[in-house]
Amino acid sequence: MSPISLALLSAALWGATDLVTTHVGRQIGSLRVVVIAVSTSLVLAGGVAIARGALTQEYDPVIVGATLLMGVGAGVSYIAVFTAFRLGPLSVVSPTISAYGALSAFLAALFLNEILTTAHILGVVAVGGGITLLGLRTTGSGRERRASLASPGVAFALIGLLFFAVITVLLTIPIKEYGWSTAITLSRIGNFATVWVILAVVRSKRKALPSWVRTDLLGEGHALTRRGLLLAGLVGIGDTIAFFVFAAALEEGPTWAVSLLSSLGPIIVVFGGYIGYQERLRRPQILGIALILLGIVLATLPA
Numbered sequence: 001m002s003p004i005s006l007a008l009l010s011a012a013l014w015g016a017t018d019l020v021t022t023h024v025g026r027q028i029g030s031l032r033v034v035v036i037a038v039s040t041s042l043v044l045a046g047g048v049a050i051a052r053g054a055l056t057q058e059y060d061p062v063i064v065g066a067t068l069l070m071g072v073g074a075g076v077s078y079i080a081v082f083t084a085f086r087l088g089p090l091s092v093v094s095p096t097i098s099a100y101g102a103l104s105a106f107l108a109a110l111f112l113n114e115i116l117t118t119a120h121i122l123g124v125v126a127v128g129g130g131i132t133l134l135g136l137r138t139t140g141s142g143r144e145r146r147a148s149l150a151s152p153g154v155a156f157a158l159i160g161l162l163f164f165a166v167i168t169v170l171l172t173i174p175i176k177e178y179g180w181s182t183a184i185t186l187s188r189i190g191n192f193a194t195v196w197v198i199l200a201v202v203r204s205k206r207k208a209l210p211s212w213v214r215t216d217l218l219g220e221g222h223a224l225t226r227r228g229l230l231l232a233g234l235v236g237i238g239d240t241i242a243f244f245v246f247a248a249a250l251e252e253g254p255t256w257a258v259s260l261l262s263s264l265g266p267i268i269v270v271f272g273g274y275i276g277y278q279e280r281l282r283r284p285q286i287l288g289i290a291l292i293l294l295g296i297v298l299a300t301l302p303a
Contacts, residue, residue: 003253006245007261013242015265017235018085024231025086029219031199033232034078038195040236042188048244049185057178064186067174070167071190077163078191079198083217084156096157101263102128103165105256111169114256123298126291127260133288168259172250180247184240264292 001009025033084093105124108114116124167187174183206214214220222228249258 003249003258004261006249007253007258008264010242010246010249010262011264013238013245013265014262017238017242018265020231020238021082021235022085024228024235025082027219028222028224028228028232029215029217030082030086031079031195031202031217032219032224032228033235034075034082034195035199036229036232037082037236037239038075038078038188038191040233041240042185042192044237044240045181045185045188045244049181052179052181054178054182054185057182060177063174063177066170067183067186068190070170071187071192072194073163073190074167074187075191075194075198077160077167079195079217080156080163081160084154084160087156093154093157096154097160097164098263098265099128100161100165100168101260103161104168104259104263107165107169108172108255108259112172112255114254116256119298120256123295124256124260126295126298127264128295130288130291130293130295133284133291165259169255171247172255175247175250180244180251184243184247188240260295 021033021037081097084097087093102124105116109116171183171187174186177183178186202209202217206218206220246258246262249262
């Protein structure tokens with residue numbers, strides 16, 4: 001498959017995984033989901049990496065250390081993102097998070113010296129604008145009508161956006177040096193250590209924490225059922241496979257295009273929120289989807 005096709009496939013996988021994340025996060029707490037998902041992911045990613053020869057590779061300590069640090073940042077991002085999904089609404093937080101694709105495209109052009117044509121730049125702008133429109137909420141009527149990205153989960157979504165944009169660009173270094181499976185495994189080791197440390201700290205301090213932290217992160221009042229465990233594990237598997245596909249696309253394709261196209265999962269999430277959570281599909285979102293489709297056409301034109 002071409003890098004463009006792989007990037008679009010990763011977007012579809014992430015979109016579907018986000019729907020499951022939202023569902024299970026609202027059942028057992030976002031931090032619980034992150035810990036289970038990341039632990040499952042490390043087992044899967046590590047197994048694939050070992051099977052592909054990770055134990056026989058020679059490693060640069062600087063690159064390995066930097067990748068582990070990226071994993072730490074990604075671990076924090078996962079907690080922020082999963083909490084954003086739990087708080088919702090889906091139709092706002094998912095597009096907000098996925099604006100990282102447009103930001104990553106510009107960072108790649110800036111720091112990796114990747115060349116974008118005028119059509120490509122217009123495509124990035126169209127996709128970024130479309131994703132923003134997907135997340136707009138309107139309130140009031142007439143002259144009092146206002147549009148904003150305000151929602152309970154937006155603050156967490158913005159944290160995820162910034163971290164993911166930077167990490168996406170930096171992750172190209174270990175991917176091109178060691179291959180996608182080893183790079184993802186190193187990052188997952190950082191994820192694993194980070195989320196378990198945060199879980200231990202939050203649990204030890206839970207009595208002094210606000211009630212929303214105990215409820216939304218730790219899932220207090222919600223039993224950790226077998227179904228919840230299985231769904232959280234499925235999130236880890238789905239996210240890892242999506243990351244494998246994304247990293248494979250980065251090996252061969254330009255970072256800006258792969259990052260941009262892999263961020264289109266909100267289209268699936270918005271429709272999922274509309275069907276599964278009765279979140280109304282608004283006029284700006286319809287326009288946003290049209291802009292995204294235009295942006296895809298422009299961004300995939302030959303250089």
